[in-house]
Amino acid sequence: MEYPFSKIEPKWQKIWREKGIFHPEDFPSQPKYYVLSMFPYPSGILHCGHVSNYAISDAIARLKMMDGYAVLQPMGFDSFGMPAENYAIEHNSHPRITTEENIQAMHRQFDSLGFGLDWEREISTCRPDYYVWGQYLFKKLYEKGLVYRKKSWQNWCANCQTILANEQVVNGTCWRCHNPVTQKEQEQWFFRITAYAEELLDFSKVIDWPERVITMQKNWIGKSEGTLIDFPLEDGTDSIQVFTTRPDTVYGVTFMALPPEHPLVQKWLKEEPENRALKEFCERVINEDKISREAVDTIKEGMFSGRYCLNPLNGEKIQIWVTNYVVMDYGTGAVMAVPAHDERDFEFARKYGIPIKLVIQNPERTLNLETMENAYIEPGIMVNSAPFDGMYSEEAKIAISKFLEEKGYGKITSAYRLRDWCISRQRYWGNPIPIIYCPNCGIVLVPDEDLPVLLPDNVQVGKTTRNPLLSVPEWYNVKCPQCGADARRETDTMDTFVDSSWYYARYTDPHNDKRPFDPDKANFWLPVDQYIGGIEHACMHLLYARFICKFMRDLGWLKYDEPFLRLLTQGMVLKDGAKMSKSKGNVVDPNYIIDRYGADTLRVFLLFASPPDKDVEWSDEGIMGAFRFLNRIWRLIDENLDLIQKGAKIEPDYTQISTKMRNLIYSMHKTIKKWREDCLDRMQFNTAIAAVMEHLNNCLAIKEVNELSDNEQAVFAQACIVFPPLIYPFAPHIAEELWQKLGNEKLLHESGLPEYSERFLELDKITYVIQVNGKLRGKIEVDPDISEEELKKLALEVENVKRHISNQEIKKIIVIPGKMVSIAVGK
């Protein structure tokens, strides 16, 4: 007989909803706890990965509720974005309609899974009441000088017809469709995230983030310390500024390497149009796509510009080359090339016969320019560097930098790999950028009273290269808010990562129509105590959200430096070792599992199969195992209901019970202790569930329950009634049902965490393991408060121990209290 999951699951979902237990009031008297899962894109279907994510957060939320916290666990939809647009095209519909339909469908699925979500606070990023505040935020950023417009080459996915941020390019392909990425030049809007680069490197304000994510973000920001140095042009008209991390090698510079995009190169091309060869070279390199140009194995090419600059330290004449291996948007976009001490410069100099000058000598093995096959990039002793000769290069780094600073030729500084965040998207289904272009006034912000800039409905959505909003002149043709002249709206929309960079704050005050949120409410609920989501957002969403949080702090809206105190990156759900995906045809539909075995079974399986931060391998047998487990609990309580209810009313006399029953009560307290450690301290639900299973086995091992004495039945009852609270975080429906059957009127979230008592964890006898030279040779059962001397004596008397000691000398006896006696012997 299967337990009636299909009856009880909807029943409890309804009761929870009617009682509103997942909708905390603002400013409650209890301490707050904010649990947040990354909100989903409304595809219309929750997949197993979502279920796994939300099963983890719901377990945490319910645990915290049992522990007396006012828990906020909101949910919403990240509903702007290209997939909605494509979905609508495929289904010959409008994104607004399909998105709302999908949200409704997902609501039903969320409901059938029984997650404790506060739907009163639901947000959807494509609704004007949400995106209006994204536009407002854009304006605030603009006013603070953190938004700018720049013409630049952008990663372009021809399949998705969209610009991609660097973070969205994966191995030269689009992160979503994996088509090759090409280059396209566009005027784009940028958020100046680099203004916060230094602070984003500081993780001291988060409590518990995976080291892996912190490392990824630090690498992504990629700070290097170095020096800016000015090399004046020979003709004195200008100078080239370089950034270098190796100021110790300045005397070894033999050429200057510039990319074709460098402003000086562009200027020279205009000045001497007769230099056809250089012009052609530059055009060819610029038009090459960024990915293959920046790949490490691309062959280095270059051309001498015919011009020279001067080394500020010794006045040496230096050739200026235009090359394909220097990138414009890092450092100053110019490199002082030191072939003797840089692998790339060495390769280039050898290819073009440029001189190589040794300025750092290897202290171990003298370097010889004629026979060198690689650059020497290690530190060493300074040579050919006039006043710095003989110094260690690491010291010379500082000395030369200081010298350059004093002379006004340089400046000690840092460079970051992090680029500013391009937020422009030439797509329809996104938040309109609140900008108007006026022929008289130039760039004009849409006034606050005209917000939101509503996204029009009547667009031609289709796979064109044009931005669909360009098909709506009645929308983009407007009067300038300043001078009234005919003007034009910005037709680009914002990257959807803008929407998700502040949503955690909106949940704290989701219906506010005066401002993004009330700072008092946000400061009460924030920061998010526990955030849960996929590792794939390590360098995108999580970095952007930290940036915007710091910005909102600087505006005075928030008083926190970090949005997410603890981060859990949950593993993926795999099938046959691969991520579930439609294209692989290995998708398991959660609805099918819910219909056949119930939501509790699915949740228990996903939580039991592996720790929350590791991948879960799907297993049909594993589902059966979880289902059996819940059925066994059901039977234990249901079949002994009268006995347990009767027994629960008696205070047992623990001195009058058999060893078997004493062991059962020990099992119960030990289980609660382990469960509390696993759930509350470690968040390792797989082992917590294993502990509950173990206790269940111990309870089911008591046969002929009806023949026990009244006193022992009371003990048995105690051991059984802990199951509902123990499984509540993982399988809340069956837990509530059994709890009610046992005669409890309160719901489980208000019944407190199960408690244990150390008194029952004390045993009459302890087993000591005896090792001889590290090998297990015997066991003894002794009184817990036995003296060490007595214990050693008993250990040495064990027959098997004696045999292994034989005639050898006892060198040492180590006693680990409560565990073992280790005897070291030898000749």
Add this chain to the structure above:
RNA sequence: GCGAAAGUGGCGGAAUAGGAAGACGCGCUGGACUUAGGAUCCAGUAGGGUUAACCUGUAGGGGUUCAAGUCCCCUCUUUCGCACCA
């Protein structure tokens, strides 16, 4: 190439502070019940072994220690991240 993490039975995994390796679940083997079933219950389940003593076992090799899955060094494999960043 650089950086990080991981490698434990047939499988998922456990061992939390260096102290009995393999908890718990799945699968499998045998049995009970039986209207033969994807139900339930009982027993067994790392490998070897004369079946009990013992030996061997946490990717491989070395080391520290009374004691190593755990700490140190080297090698291999896998996964992930970055990749001409000056």
